[in-house]
Amino acid sequence: MKWGVVVFPGSNCDRDTLWALGDELAQDASFIWHQEKSVEGYDAIVLPGGFSYGDYLRTGAIARFSPVMEAVEKFAQRGGLVLGICNGFQILLEAGLLPGAMLRNSSLQFRCHFLHIRVENEKTPFTLACNKGEVLRVPIAHNEGNYYADDATIKSLADNGRIVFRYCDEHGAVTPEANPNGSMDSIAGICNKAGNVLGMMPHPERCSEAVLSSSDGAKVFRSAIKFWERG
Amino acid sequence: MERWTQVGLTQDEYRLIVDTLGREPNDLELGLYGGMWSEHCSYKSSKVLLKKFPTTGLRVRQGPGENAGVVDIGDGLAVVFKAESHNHPSAVEPFQGAATGVGGIIRDIFTMGARPIAMFDSLRFGEMDDARSRYLLGGVVGGIAFYGNCIGIPTVGGEIYFEDCYKDNPLVNVLCVGLVNPAKIIKGRAEGVGNSVMLVGAKTGRDGIHGASLLASQVFAESAEDKRPAVQVGDPFMEKLLIEACLEALQTGYIVGLQDLGAAGLTSASSEAAARAKNGLDLDIAKVPRRETGMTPYEVMLSESQERMLVIVKKGFEKPVTGIFARWGLDSTVVGRVTDTGMLRVLQDGVVVGEVPARSLADEGPAYQRPEKRPAYLDSAQRLDLSAVPEPEDYGQALDTLLRSLNIASKEWVYRQYDHMVQVNTIVLPGADAAVLRVKGTRKAIALSTDANGRYCYLDPFVGGAIAVAESARNVVCTGARPVAITNCLNFGNPERPEVMWQFRRTIEGMAEACKALDTPVTGGNVSFYNETSGRAIYPTPLVGMLGVMEDQDRRTTPGFKSAGDMIILLGTTREELGGSEYLKLVHGLVAGTPPALDLQLETAVQAACLDAIEQGIARSAHDCSEGGIAVALAECCFSAEDGAKGAEVSLEGAAAVEHSAGAACAGPDDAGADRAGPDGIRKDALLFGESQSRIIVSCSPVDAGRILSIAQEHRAPAAVIGTVGGQKLRISAGGGKMPLIDRDTSELEKPWREVLAWTLK
Numbered sequence: 001m002k003w004g005v006v007v008f009p010g011s012n013c014d015r016d017t018l019w020a021l022g023d024e025l026a027q028d029a030s031f032i033w034h035q036e037k038s039v040e041g042y043d044a045i046v047l048p049g050g051f052s053y054g055d056y057l058r059t060g061a062i063a064r065f066s067p068v069m070e071a072v073e074k075f076a077q078r079g080g081l082v083l084g085i086c087n088g089f090q091i092l093l094e095a096g097l098l099p100g101a102m103l104r105n106s107s108l109q110f111r112c113h114f115l116h117i118r119v120e121n122e123k124t125p126f127t128l129a130c131n132k133g134e135v136l137r138v139p140i141a142h143n144e145g146n147y148y149a150d151d152a153t154i155k156s157l158a159d160n161g162r163i164v165f166r167y168c169d170e171h172g173a174v175t176p177e178a179n180p181n182g183s184m185d186s187i188a189g190i191c192n193k194a195g196n197v198l199g200m201m202p203h204p205e206r207c208s209e210a211v212l213s214s215s216d217g218a219k220v221f222r223s224a225i226k227f228w229e230r231g
Numbered sequence: 232m233e234r235w236t237q238v239g240l241t242q243d244e245y246r247l248i249v250d251t252l253g254r255e256p257n258d259l260e261l262g263l264y265g266g267m268w269s270e271h272c273s274y275k276s277s278k279v280l281l282k283k284f285p286t287t288g289l290r291v292r293q294g295p296g297e298n299a300g301v302v303d304i305g306d307g308l309a310v311v312f313k314a315e316s317h318n319h320p321s322a323v324e325p326f327q328g329a330a331t332g333v334g335g336i337i338r339d340i341f342t343m344g345a346r347p348i349a350m351f352d353s354l355r356f357g358e359m360d361d362a363r364s365r366y367l368l369g370g371v372v373g374g375i376a377f378y379g380n381c382i383g384i385p386t387v388g389g390e391i392y393f394e395d396c397y398k399d400n401p402l403v404n405v406l407c408v409g410l411v412n413p414a415k416i417i418k419g420r421a422e423g424v425g426n427s428v429m430l431v432g433a434k435t436g437r438d439g440i441h442g443a444s445l446l447a448s449q450v451f452a453e454s455a456e457d458k459r460p461a462v463q464v465g466d467p468f469m470e471k472l473l474i475e476a477c478l479e480a481l482q483t484g485y486i487v488g489l490q491d492l493g494a495a496g497l498t499s500a501s502s503e504a505a506a507r508a509k510n511g512l513d514l515d516i517a518k519v520p521r522r523e524t525g526m527t528p529y530e531v532m533l534s535e536s537q538e539r540m541l542v543i544v545k546k547g548f549e550k551p552v553t554g555i556f557a558r559w560g561l562d563s564t565v566v567g568r569v570t571d572t573g574m575l576r577v578l579q580d581g582v583v584v585g586e587v588p589a590r591s592l593a594d595e596g597p598a599y600q601r602p603e604k605r606p607a608y609l610d611s612a613q614r615l616d617l618s619a620v621p622e623p624e625d626y627g628q629a630l631d632t633l634l635r636s637l638n639i640a641s642k643e644w645v646y647r648q649y650d651h652m653v654q655v656n657t658i659v660l661p662g663a664d665a666a667v668l669r670v671k672g673t674r675k676a677i678a679l680s681t682d683a684n685g686r687y688c689y690l691d692p693f694v695g696g697a698i699a700v701a702e703s704a705r706n707v708v709c710t711g712a713r714p715v716a717i718t719n720c721l722n723f724g725n726p727e728r729p730e731v732m733w734q735f736r737r738t739i740e741g742m743a744e745a746c747k748a749l750d751t752p753v754t755g756g757n758v759s760f761y762n763e764t765s766g767r768a769i770y771p772t773p774l775v776g777m778l779g780v781m782e783d784q785d786r787r788t789t790p791g792f793k794s795a796g797d798m799i800i801l802l803g804t805t806r807e808e809l810g811g812s813e814y815l816k817l818v819h820g821l822v823a824g825t826p827p828a829l830d831l832q833l834e835t836a837v838q839a840a841c842l843d844a845i846e847q848g849i850a851r852s853a854h855d856c857s858e859g860g861i862a863v864a865l866a867e868c869c870f871s872a873e874d875g876a877k878g879a880e881v882s883l884e885g886a887a888a889v890e891h892s893a894g895a896a897c898a899g900p901d902d903a904g905a906d907r908a909g910p911d912g913i914r915k916d917a918l919l920f921g922e923s924q925s926r927i928i929v930s931c932s933p934v935d936a937g938r939i940l941s942i943a944q945e946h947r948a949p950a951a952v953i954g955t956v957g958g959q960k961l962r963i964s965a966g967g968g969k970m971p972l973i974d975r976d977t978s979e980l981e982k983p984w985r986e987v988l989a990w991t992l993k
Contacts, residue, residue, distance in 0.1 A: 010468050110649070
C-alpha cells in the first residue's frame, strides 16, 4: 500500500505523519509536493495538519487552490482513500470534498491537549479496526475546530453514519464539557457519502506509539491498511 | 540634539568612531555604529564580567560567540540552543513583541544548520490585579501562540512569575533548541573572497528601525507608546518557509555562511559575518528588495524587518540556491560580495555611501567596567525577625492559599494555548519539572528546564544566581536526565547605576560557581539591561536554560505519584529557612530575609542519588521542592498522578535533619547566614513551606525503599522515608503532634490550583 502525504507551504505535521506511517507502521509513504498535478500510484492520500499558507485569509482557503488538490479531488471521486487531519480537514471543507465549515474555537483560543473521542461509525475505511462506541485517547491542536453546518446537513450526516468521531469524556459520554471547541453535535470527524474521505480535527499521527502516551491514533491508519488489504 | 544622542551613543563613543575612521562619520555610518555599539548588540557593559563564566567542557562544541551554543549529545548528534529577551518590544506591543521574539530566536538556531525542535518561554509580569498586566499577559501568550503554533515547533516549557517589580517592565525570554549533525554545522561567516552575499526572505521595510539602539538599550520613559513603530511585525508563515528552504539549500553544499538578520538588521548581519571571517563585504543596497519606496540607505541598513537571512553562496553557484528558495516561494537576491578589504562598504547603484571597518562595528566597540555599589536596600531587606512572624492558625488553609498563588498554581491555561506536541518528540508533557523530548533514531532523550527566582536574587544576587543554576539542574535530574550545559538570559536594570552593576556581577559570580560545581558550562546567552522605569528596576532575573541528556528514554520520570502503597522518600535536608519564600510573601506580606542557603556539595550529592535511583529503574516519581516548600511539592505529586489525583500520608519528623556536614554552604560575603534552628526547634511553617534547596521528593515501590536509602548513602545524600501514597487526602504531620497539621482532600486542593489562572483571566 502506498501512502502520499501532501506538503503545502506551511504544512507542519507532514513530517510527523510520514514518521507515523513509515517508521511506526512500516508503510511505504512519501511526500507529494503541492504543485504536483497527479497523485498516480498512491493508494491513500493524507492532507496533514499545520498552517498551510499561514492560515491567511481563512484556514485551508488558499491551499485548496493548489494544483495537487484537483488531482486529490479526482482521486477521491474514484474512491481513493483521503484522510484530512486538522488543517487537512479544513482544506477538505474548503475544497467541498466534505460539507460544512470551521469557525474559531468557542474559547477564541488555540487548544492543545489530549482528550477523548468516541467511534460513532466503525464501518468506515478509517475505523474498521475499532469497535462501535470505542473511546480513543487522542490530542487536538487547533484554533479553528468549531465545526459548523446547517441543521439539515448535520441531520443528514448523523442519519447516514457520516459522523465518524464525537468528542466525549473518558467514559464515552458525549457532553458539552467534553467538547473542546463548541463544534455542532460534538463533531470531531466526518466522512463523505462513500466513506472514503475522512476529515478529523484530532491528530492520529501524534498518538501512534506508546512513547507518546497513547497509540490509539494508529487504529485510524491500521483501519485504512486493513481496508486496502481486503481490496 | 547632538549627532551621537540621536543614535543612542555618548560623546566619548562618538570620539572613538572619529579616531577609528580618521574622520567624522556621515549620517549613515554613524547609524551603523549606533546600532552595533548599542548595549543590546555590543554587550559593552557586560562583556568584561561575562568572562567569569566557565565556557568549556567535553561536550561543548561551540561556546559563546556564534549565533548559538552547541553541545554534543553523542550518536552523531548535537543540540544547538540559545535564549534571548524581547522585553522592551513586548512592553510596548505585547503580541508582536513576543511573536517576533520567538521568530528571532528560532532564526538563531536554524542559522547554525540545525532543525529547531522545541521552544521555551520564561515570562514575568506585574500582579494580575493590575489591568495592564493582564493585558500584557494575554498579548504575550497570544503572540507566542500565534508565531509558535504556526511555525510547527512545539512550545514545551517555560515558567511564569508575577511580581509587582515587573509591572512596567515585563520580561519575555524565549529559548529555542535545535538538533544538528555536528559535521553539518554552518557558521555565520562571510568566507571566501568573491563569494556572493544573498538576502533571502521578507522584503525590507521601515519597521523596527532603532529597535536595538533606542528601544532595547535605554531606560523606558513613562510613556513608551511613541516607541511602538520600533517594534517589528512577525510573519511565522514566511519563517516556516525560510526554515525548510534554508535547511534544504544547505544540503547543496554551495552555502558557506548563514546569518540571520536580527537586531540592527542588515548592519549587524553583514558586519558580524565579515568580522568573524576577517573579511570585508560590499553591499549594494539598491538591490535590496523593499516593501516600500523612498527608503534611504540609513533605513535599509537599520531596518529590523523580520524573517530575513543573509546567505553567503559560493561564487558561480547562485542559481541552484536561488532555485531552492524559489521553489519555497521565497525571494533571494544577490546584494553584495565578500571582499578582502576588511571594510563594510555600502553602495547605492555603484556609489559608495558609507565605508567602515567591519571589525570596528562588530568586535571593537567600547567595553566598560562600570562602577559598582552594594545597594543600600539590602541591609533592611535581608533583616527578618522570625519571632515576629506568627505561625498560621490553620496550616491546611495556608497550603490552600499557596496553591492558589499564581506563582505556584498550574500554568495549564497558558500551555494549552501552545502546540506542545508537533514533531512528535514530546514524551514528557508540560507541567512536569522539565520537558523531555525523545531523539528520533536513538534511545536518547533530552530534557530542558528554565529557571530564575528574581526574589532570591533581589535579596542576595550571588545565592539567587547560584540557585537558578542548581534548581534548573535539579529539575532536569528529576526527569532522569544528566545536566550538561546551560544557556542564559540575564535581565537587569540600568547598568549605568552602580547598584545594578553590583547585582549583575554578584549574580554572575553565583551562577559561575554553581556551573563549575555542577559541571554545566555556559554555551551562550543574552543580556537585557535597562529593565527599569523611573529609577525602579526589576528584580535581578537571571534566566537559566539547563540542558540534560538521558541515555535511555524509557527511564524518563515524572513528578506524579504512581500507585497507592508506594513509599515517599525525601532526599536532602530541610532547614529553618523562610527568607524570600512565597509563603512569607503570601501569608505574611513580607519580601524579606536571605534566600535559602545553597550547599553545592549537598546539591551534587542529592542530584547524583536521584539520578542513580532513576537510572536503576526504582524511582517511580521525582519532584523538586521549590516555591511553597515540601507541602506544595507533595500536593503537586498528588495532583500530577496520571490517573487522577492521589492522596498521601506523610510525617515530616525525620525531614529536618541538619546534622550532616557536606561542606560549607554556597554563600558570598553577603550572605548574612540566617539563624538556623536545630531539628527539634524548627518552626512548623518552615518545615512545611520553607524553601530549603537541594531537596527532591521521590516515590518507589515499598520493596525498593531500602535500596534508595542505600543509594543515597553511597552518594552521601541525606534521605528519609517520609510517608506513603494512598487514599484521597493529603495528610502531613510534623512536630510530634497527634493531629496532622494538614488534612485535606486532594481533589479539593487541586481544583483551585488547576484553574485559578483561568479564573483570574476571565
